[in-house]
Amino acid sequence: MSEPYAAAVASAAPAVSEAPFNAVYLAIGAAAWAVACLKVRAWRRDPSAGLLVVALAIASPATSFLMAAPVVYRLIDRVAHVGNLATLLVYLGITGFSAATVVLALIWTPPGERSGDRIWDASSAVTRRRIRQRLAVFAVLAPLMAALFAAGRAGSPETPLTFDTTFATVPAIACFLVLYQGVFAFALVDIGRVCLGHAARLPDGWLRRGIRLIAYGSVTACGYVLCKITAIAAAAVGTGGLDWLSTAAGPAFAAAGALLITAGFAGPAGAAWARRRRDYRALRPLWDLVYRADRRLALEAPPARWTERLALRDLEWRTTRRGLEIRDGQLTLRPWVDPAVVDGGLRIAARAGLDEAERAALVVAAGLRSAVAALDAGRPPLPREEQAALPGLDADPAEERAHLVRVARGLDGPLTEEALATARTP
Template sequence: MSEAPFNLVYLGIGTVAWGVAGLKIRAWRRDPSPGLLVVALTIAAPATAFLVAAPVLYRLIDRVAHRGNLATLLVYLGITGFSAAAVVLARMWTPPKERGDAQVWDGATADTWHEVRRRLAVFAVLVPVMTVLFFTGGATAPETPLTFDTTFATVPQIALFLVLYQALFGFALVDISRVCFGHASRLPTGPLRSGIRLIVLGGLIACGYVLCKLIAIGAAFAEVTGTEWLSTALGPGFAALGAVLITAGFAGPAASAWARRRRDYQALRPLWDLVYRADRRLALEAPPSAWTERLAFRDLEWRTARRGLEIRDGQLTLRPWADPEVVTAAALVARRAGLDDEDRAALIVAAALRGAAAALNEGTAPRPREDQVPLPGLDAGPADERAHLVRVARYLYAPLTGEALTAAATTTG
C-alpha cells in the first residue's frame, strides 16, 4: 500500500487544523475564557494526531524513540484528548436564550463543572489503562503505520486498547453532535449557525470511522480475513472528511468575523478621510497608503474601533457647519427613495457631513450651539454604531447624497 496519499492527506489536514488552533489560542490569550481554551484544545489534539499519523512522521518518531509503533499510542492519545475536550465542550454549551451576546462556548456554572469533572474522571481512569494495555501488548514489530489495528488485534491487550479508544471517540462524536444539533436550529441564520451545523455533520461522518474500525478489529480478533480495507481505506476516509468538516465548522465563524472586520475597516476609509481633512488632529497617525490598507490583516478589530472613534470625533467637529437645509433635503430624498430607517439616517448623516466639510473649507462661520442641527445615529449603542458608520460611509458619495446636496443648494439659492 502506497504511503504517499496518507502523507499528503494527514499532513495537510494536520497543518490546516493547527493553523486554526493557533488562531484560537491567540484569541484566547487576548480574551481568556475557559470555553475558548477548550475550543483550541479540541482542535489542537486531533491536529497533532493527524500529523503524527502521517507515515513519514510516524516512522521518524519510532526511530527517535527506538520503539516500533510508539507513534500509534501518540495518535490514539491525541484523538482521545479530542474526545475529552469535545465532551467538555458539549457540557459548556450555553443555550441561545441564556446568553446575552454571541458567545456560544461559555456559561461554565457550578453544575457545568460538576458534569465536566464526572466525565473527565472517566478519561483520567481509562487513559492510563489504555497506555498500560498498549505497552504490555508488545506490539513493537513489525512497524505498521497504516495497518496497526488489524495486524495486532489478535493480541488481547491490544484489542482491548483499541476498543476502549474507539468507544471513547465514538461517545465524544455522538455527544457533541447531539448537543450542537439540538441548539443549531435556535441560532439565527448566519456563519455561526452554519459552522455549528458543519460540526454536527463532521461528527456524524466521523462515526463511520469508528464503525469501520470496530468491524475490522472484531474480524481480525476472530481471525476473519477480507475486512482489512475497512480499517485501512474506508475508515480513514470517514475520519479525514469528518476532521475537515469539524475544523471548517470551528474556523468558519471566526473567518467570517475576520472578513467582516476587514470589510468594515476598508469601508470606513472614505468617511475617515473626510473628517481627517476637516481636522487632522483627530487621527493618531497619517492616512495609510492604499497598499497598506489592502494588506491590513492583523489587529483589525483595534484598527476598526479606532477608526470609528476618530470618525465620531470628526462628526462632532463638523457639526457646527451642518446645514439644516441639507438635513431636510436628505430626509425628503430618503422618503422618495423608500429607504428604511437605518438607511434614511445614514443618508442624512452622509449628506450633512459632506455639506459641513464643504462649508468649513469655504470659510463659512460655524453655527452657535443652540442653532446646530441634531444628526441621527449619534446616540447609537456600541453594537449598532459600527454598522451605522459603515452605512454612512457607503452613502457618502452615493447618487442620492448628491441629489440631496443639490436640492439643498437650490433651496438656499
C-alpha cells in the same frame, strides 16, 4: 518470537502505499493547527474557558493527524526506539479531542439560556460537577490505554497503516483498541447531538453553518469508528478480506470528518474576520473626509491604499479606532453642518421610502459633506442653537459600526448628491 507475535507478523496486511497518507494527513494536520493557533490567539484576547477548550479540541486531533503520517510515525519510533509508539500517541491525541468535546458539550450555553453575549457557561455547580466527573474518567482512561498498549508488546513489525488489524489478535491490544474506539464514538455522538440542537435554534448565518458542519463532521467520523471496529473484529476472529475497512475506508471517513469539523470551527471566525476587514476598508472614504477637515483627529497619517489592501492583522482594533476618529470628526464638524441639507435629506429619504437606518445614514452623509464644504469655503461656524443634530450619535455600540459603514457607502450616492443639490437651490 512468541506465538502471538508470530501470528501478528503472518497476518500483516499487504504493503500499502504511504505517499497518499503522508500528503493527506500532513495537510489536514497543518490546516487544523492553523485554526487552533487562531483560536489560541482569540483566547488570549478574550480569555474564556470555552475558547480554550475549542483550541484544545482542534489542536489534539491536529497533532494526531501529523503523527499518523507514516513519515512522522516512523520518525517518532526511531527517536524513541519503541516500535509503533506513535500509534499510542495518535490515539491519546484523539482521546484528548474526545475529552475536549465532551466538556464543550457541557459548557456550550443554549441560545435561549444565554445572558447577554455569553456563549460558554461553566459557572453552575451542576455543570462543574459534571465536568469533573467526565475529566476524571479520561484521567483514568489515558494511563489505562498506555498500560494496555505496553502489555501488548506490539513493537514489531512497525505498522503505521495496519496496526489495528495486525495486532487485533493480541488480547491487550484488542482491549486497547476497543476502549479507544468506544470513547471516541461517545464523544462524536455527544458533540454531534449538541451541535444539531444549537443549530436548530440559531438564525441563518455563518455561526449556524459552522455548528452544523461540526455536527456533520462528527456523524461522518462515526463511519471511521464503524469501519475500524468491523475490521478489528474480523481480524480478531481470523476473517480475511476486510483489512481495507481499516486501511482505506476508515481513514477516508476520518479525513472527511476532520475537514468538516475544522471548517465548522474556522468558518464563523473566518466570516467575522472578513466582515471586520470589509468594514475597515469601507470606512476609509468617511475617515478621509473627517481627516481632511481636521488632521488632529487621527493618531497617524492615512495609510497608503496598497498597505490597507494588505491589512490582515489587528483588524478589530484598527476598525474600532477608525470608528472612534470618525465620531470625533462628526462632533468637530457639527457647527458647520447645513441645516437645509439635513432637512433636504429627510425629505428625500421619506420620498424614497428608506427605512430608519438608511435615512439616518443619508442625513449624516449629506450633512458631513456640507460641513466640509463650508469649512473649505471659510464660512464661520453656526451658533449652538442653530446647529443641526445628526442622527446616530447615540447609537448602540453594536449598531454604531454598521451605521458608519452605511454612511461611508452613501457619501457619493445619488441621494446624497440630490440632498446637497436641493439645499443649494434658492
